Amino acid sequence: xxxxxxxxxxxxxxxxxxxxxxxxxxxxxxxxxxxxxxxxxxxxxxxxxxxxxxxxxxxxxxxxxxxxxxxxxxxxxxxxxxxxxxxxxxxxxxxxxxxxxxxxxxxxxxxxxxxxxxxxxxxxxxxxxxxxxxxxxxxxxxxxxxxxxxxxxxxxxxxxxxxxxxxxxxxxxxxxxxxxxxxxxxxxxxxxxxxxxxxxxxxx
Amino acid sequence: xxxxxxxxxxxxxxxxxxxxxxxxxxxxxxxxxxxxxxxxxxxxxxxxxxxxxxxxxxxxxxxxxxxxxxxxxxxxxxxxxxxxxxxxxxxxxxxxxxxxxxxxxxxxxxxxxxxxxxxxxxxxxxxxxxxxxxxxxxxxxxxxxxxxxxxxxxxxxxxxxxxxxxxxxxxxxxxxxxxxxxxxxxxxxxxxxxxxxxxxxxxx
Numbered sequence: 096x097x098x099x100x101x102x103x104x105x106x107x108x109x110x111x112x113x114x115x116x117x118x119x120x121x122x123x124x125x126x127x128x129x130x131x132x133x134x135x136x137x138x139x140x141x142x143x144x145x146x147x148x149x150x151x152x153x154x155x156x157x158x159x160x161x162x163x164x165x166x167x168x169x170x171x172x173x174x175x176x177x178x179x180x181x182x183x184x185x186x187x188x189x190x191x192x193x194x195x196x197x198x199x200x201x202x203x204x205x206x207x208x209x210x211x212x213x214x215x216x217x218x219x220x221x222x223x224x225x226x227x228x229x230x231x232x233x234x235x236x237x238x239x240x241x242x243x244x245x246x247x248x249x250x251x252x253x254x255x256x257x258x259x260x261x262x263x264x265x266x267x268x269x270x271x272x273x274x275x276x277x278x279x280x281x282x283x284x285x286x287x288x289x290x291x292x293x294x295x296x297x298x299x
Numbered sequence: 300x301x302x303x304x305x306x307x308x309x310x311x312x313x314x315x316x317x318x319x320x321x322x323x324x325x326x327x328x329x330x331x332x333x334x335x336x337x338x339x340x341x342x343x344x345x346x347x348x349x350x351x352x353x354x355x356x357x358x359x360x361x362x363x364x365x366x367x368x369x370x371x372x373x374x375x376x377x378x379x380x381x382x383x384x385x386x387x388x389x390x391x392x393x394x395x396x397x398x399x400x401x402x403x404x405x406x407x408x409x410x411x412x413x414x415x416x417x418x419x420x421x422x423x424x425x426x427x428x429x430x431x432x433x434x435x436x437x438x439x440x441x442x443x444x445x446x447x448x449x450x451x452x453x454x455x456x457x458x459x460x461x462x463x464x465x466x467x468x469x470x471x472x473x474x475x476x477x478x479x480x481x482x483x484x485x486x487x488x489x490x491x492x493x494x495x496x497x498x499x500x501x502x503x
Contacts, residue, residue, distance in 0.1 A: 108462070136486070207304050259312045284340060285490055
């Protein structure tokens with residue numbers, strides 16, 4: 096068997112296969128997002144699950160190009176986002192879940208670290224893109240902060256995964272008047288959020 | 300709506316739902332692995348895709364308890380593994396993909412960084428567990444190193460994802476006389492490899 100070893104050739108071939116197998120009924124830029132998620136998961140279900148709000152890609156690209164930071168809920172997602180590409184645009188990757196001050200304040204207030212890290216993130220006006228792949232509590236807290244007028248993201252990539260609160264948090268996100276990209280139902284996770292975020296970075 | 304906020308309560312409730320929904324025909328320890336993957340992906344397909352070699356869990360637990368390191372192919376997977384738990388057992392998480400020397404030597408030899416990072420990992424006898432969630436080339440290279448007698452892992456968690464080489468690399472892994480955990484077909488990825496690895500760590 097001939098093994099293709101060049102990472103770029105592997106990716107190009109993969110995207111071609113996805114294009115051929117899936118009948119992707121999306122506009123060009125939206126299709127890039129969906130293809131990258133399928134590329135990262137090999138799960139074609141996502142072609143019917145991903146929801147991209149009308150303004151989402153436009154707003155996300157504008158924010159990226161003006162040097163906005165991206166905030167993630169967990170370190171695994173942060174590690175999966177192309178930091179070099181973001182850095183070249185002037186933005187930084189922020190994730191506060193492991194910060195000692197976040198742990199301390201969360202304990203004092205009796206809330207989760209996920210929630211506390213969103214409160215901390217809301218204080219820096221450069222934090223305009225939120226990528227939340229895991230914790231429904233982080234997404235719920237972000238939406239509360241938005242309602243309270245404490246933060247106004249230019250894009251929320253919200254794909255918490257799982258069986259408790261994930262689906263509900265994403266259904267709430269869909270009602271919001273903030274540009275969002277999400278996934279219906281229980282599926283999602285770090286790999287999904289990372290691939291959506293990277294798809295946008297590669298479009299800048 | 301009442302939001303459950305306690306992460307431990309969310310996890311317990313999730314595992315209960317998975318148990319109820321899926322009819323998991325696995326032995327007790329194997330079931331813990333499968334449940335954690337479904338927990339991380341909300342994808343019940345995995346119950347029919349995960350393959351756990353007879354000795355795999357026993358061998359992996361023995362290696363972990365004796366302070367072995369875990370090597371990952373990519374940083375995202377490293378970030379998803381419970382480092383504190385591994386550290387308490389005396390092991391370290393190793394990932395060489397971003398090392399400058401690896402990039403330099405890979406270029407000189409005309410191979411991928413994934414392949415070079417496996418060669419580097421093979422040189423430390425503490426590296427007994429390999430968790431490869433993304434790069435088929437890393438898994439192929441590891442198997443070559445095993446054949447050449449240069450490394451003898453006590454467990455390989457091999458779940459490369461995708462459309463080019465992933466399925467083939469995992470089919471090769473199944474033929475190996477080394478304890479392994481893998482996933483049939485195209486599915487896999489960092490979240491899958493991380494949840495399998497963590498399931499083992501939580502069993503120690």
